[in-house]
Amino acid sequence: MKTQSNPRLAPKPSSLLKRLIGLFLLCLLAPFIATAQNDAFFPTIFEEDAVHINLDFKGDEVRLFGSAPSQTDGIVAVLRSQETPPMHLSRKKRVVLFWMTVKKFLVDNLPGCYQIASSDPLHQLIKDDSQTDSRFGYEALRNDWRYELESGQSDPDDESVLFDGLIQMKENQGLYKIDENGARLHDNGLFLCRFYLPAAITTGQYIVQIFALRQGRIVGASEASLSVEKRGLAWALTYTAANHSVLYALIAVTIALSAGVLVSFLFKRKSAH
Template sequence: MFLSGQSEPILVPEVSESRIEVRQGFTGADLLLYGAIVDPAGPGATADYDIVVVLKGPTEPIRLREKERIAGIWMNAGDSDFRSAPSFFAVASSRPISEIVDPRTAAIYELGTNFIQLSPSGMIDPQVQARFARGLVDMRQRAGLYKQDAEGVRIKQGVLYQARIALPSNVTTGPYTAETFAIANGRVVASATAEIEVVKVGLEGQVVVAAQRWSPLYGLGAILLSLGMGWLAGRLFARL
């Protein structure tokens, strides 16, 4: 997708890998997102542009539970459901976001981990919802799944840009989108999107495909395998 006018720049994005294969022993991947800023006014006119790259993984529903210490015992004190939360979210920018756009613009384009658009399910107090949202972001930041780099984009000669975003080993497979924004004077003047696919291959990939295509048989096989392993373990312990 491009946002451009007669006098607005155009972004031409590229990614180092449009398909990332997750095999047994996968330790993560280093993704390079790069491209060019094409400005009708000429190369020198792009010197004042900032670049922000937002990489998002597949969305998924999630339930958060809050624990509280009651009578010396940790117990569930509350919970909240989100219909869609990105499994992975990373932002890289040429400068701190607060120096590039105002909070309203950052919220519209999700330019930062503080501006991730979550979809809560059911009726919940706004303050409680905000607390659970902060908890979700903090939890996934500690897992390396949400991250933000205020100096993660390099711009060369006002035309070429590049950003590196590391994908950890625990990433969710599925379609990823890399959105790149060119910003001038606090306004998004151009944007473009690149697609990335993270897939499981090998034996793990075959298991995933089997589970999706033949889910009833897959479930029955899993039950039979569990029963067989339990029976075998019982026989071994009986002999010992």
């Protein structure tokens, strides 16, 4: 399992203690809640419920742990951003000798981030392939996404080429990932899932759905949420750029002009000595 420890993520002892107590209480209540809902409930909790982006942010690992129903033999956790921002994409094709952009698309209803962490390969955990495709993995996204041709002529293979190319783009950015070794399930039912949020992660709410599996069938599901927020100077600059754009623009030009002229004079003094 690929894990990257990050000291920044280490929670404060008091915070972790509170979360562990919370998880313990949830474990005690779990059987009663399960009976009430007539469905397997299991408690899960994020180590930290928010990821803060400062100017030194270069991606973070987030960990989620919980207690699965008894006799669970596999865990699948699906993290996705709630935001589904529209994207403008282009497709290149070879025309005579040259590769050129021949059409443009508007893509909608795909999560900005989609990651899966499972305790074993998905096709081993779930026997029914159709269920795997409809619930987990990139194929599950195919059911929801929408695209429209903005310019150029449509081709029969547009959908598959666009979808596959988009997934490749997102994987290269680290935003889409299927880690079939990203979750660890212990004999006593406790499990740990790890997700790596890359530097390209956008702010907003993220939801993780966790599925407990037994002999290829889903026997329980749970959900947890996480927020990604900008803090400090990263937040101040984003806020000013969006809400006080004239001030931001003037600051940007003034700093650039001053830096250029200042360095020129510094070099003049240096060369004069």
